[in-house]
Amino acid sequence: AAALARYDVGLAHKEGLLEYLRSELRAEPDLRPALEEFGGGDLIVVVLGLIGWRKWRNYREVRRYCGLDPSRLDADGKLRLSRVRPFTRQYLYLLGTMSKRGKEVWGEFEKDTTHTRVKGIVRVLKHLLNNHLRVKMTSVA
Secondary structure, eight states: OHHHHHHHHHHHHHHHHHHHHHHHHHTOTTTHHHHHHTTTOHHHHHHHHHHTTSOBSSHHHHHHHTTOOEEEEOTTSOEEEOOOOHHHHHHHHHHHHHSHHHHHHHOOOSSOOHHHHHHHHHHHHHHHIIIIIBOOOOOOO
C-alpha cells in the first residue's frame, strides 16, 4: 500500500511537470507549430524541452549536443557516437517510432539494426531542426 501511494505521488508530480512544460512551450510562438505537428503528446513536449530551449544555427551544433556526433574510433577503426546525453537520443527515438508524424518522418527501414536506428533518429532531429528549431536568417536591405 505504501509503494502504491508513493507511485501515485510520483505520477501526480510527473503529470504536473509535463503540464507546466507544455504550457511554457505553448507560450513560445516558434515552438507551437512543432507541438501541433506531432500531436502535442508527452514525447514531443519532452523533446522540445530537451532541445527546443534555443535556436540552433546549424545541424552540426545540435547533432553534437544530442550525442549523435561521430567523434571517436573504436579498436577496429570504425566511427562511434560520442554518447553524451543518451536521454535526448532515447526520446528522439521514441518520438520517431511511437508518434504518427514521427513514423512518417522516420521512414520505413528493412531491418531494425543500430545503424538504421541512428539514421531514423537523425531524420527526426533534422526535421525538427529544419522546420522548427533553426535560427531564421533575415536579410538587411
